Amino acid sequence: MFSIQNMIVALILGILVCITYRITYSGVAYNKRFNTSLMMLTLITTMVMNILASSLALSLGMVGALSIIRFRTAVKDPRDTTYIFWAIAIGLGAGSSNYYVVAIGSIFVVIISLILSFGFKDSNSYLIIVRGNLESLETVRSSLFQIYKACKLRAETVTENHIEIVYQIKIRKNENIKEYEKLKSIEGVEFVNMVAQDGETLG
The missing domain is CATH 3.30.70.260 (ACT domain)
Structure with a gap:
């Protein structure tokens, strides 16, 4: 039950991340696939947290598995990196049932992103x-x-x-x-x- 609730919260906040990224994007070539991957990253991180919470042995095994993964795709815009960390943070919070933390934190991030994108955009x-x-x-x-x-x-x-x-x-x-x-x-x-x-x- 809690796993389904965690995934629903992660999905809602993941959609919020996608909408915020699309509205505040100021580059030349908008990448729809990257934006979609942000929501997927949120859900995957939540799923991983649900797995780790069920067993200490699985937690240790997951750490070992993740340590051998190498990501070769370079992030061209440093701002994209912040959205990746935001998606991961939501997944961690939703997976550990810290709904208020990720919800309030996400609201602050959205407000700040909108202010910085439109308030100083000339x-x-x-x-x-x-x-x-x-x-x-x-x-x-x-x-x-x-x-x-x-x-x-x-x-x-x-x-x-x-x-x-x-x-x-x-x-x-x-x-x-x-x-x-x-x-x-x-x-x-x-x-x-x-x-x-x-x-x-x-x-």
């Missing part, structure tokens, strides 16, 4: 993809930094005759999003694409 992130010949590279770079003050190189592919660069930019409230179209007039540039946060191509 820009939107986009990706600009430019393809052209090698001679146009320096002109494109200088033009980008003139148009947008916040630019960061994310990828660069060079062949014998062409180059493709990907810059992440942040557009502030007083900046025109369509300014990137100026890059199309540069001699040697073949195409310019801007990708919004949700993956939609703007041009």
Whole structure:
């Protein structure tokens, strides 16, 4: 009975984690699979806690089993790591029947996440993809930094005759999003694409 109750509490709070992650996500490419894995991680951790609570021998065996697991997937955004720890914390609390601790703690985390994401948010992130010949590279770079003050190189592919660069930019409230179209007039540039946060191509 308590195991089912623990899983239900973990499921509800896991959904809360997923919703909070989706609302407060500010990156360029939202990963739905990672968000779904957060809820699964919450339920799995709760299930493990239920198993460990039933037997000391199982607890020792589980520690030995987990010690040989190696996770090779790198977490690119440090903020994603906090959501992983949040999901694990909920699983630990729900699995040990500490409902009030994880519920109140999760409410605080949600409030703080919303305040930090929207209260201090003054820009939107986009990706600009430019393809052209090698001679146009320096002109494109200088033009980008003139148009947008916040630019960061994310990828660069060079062949014998062409180059493709990907810059992440942040557009502030007083900046025109369509300014990137100026890059199309540069001699040697073949195409310019801007990708919004949700993956939609703007041009």
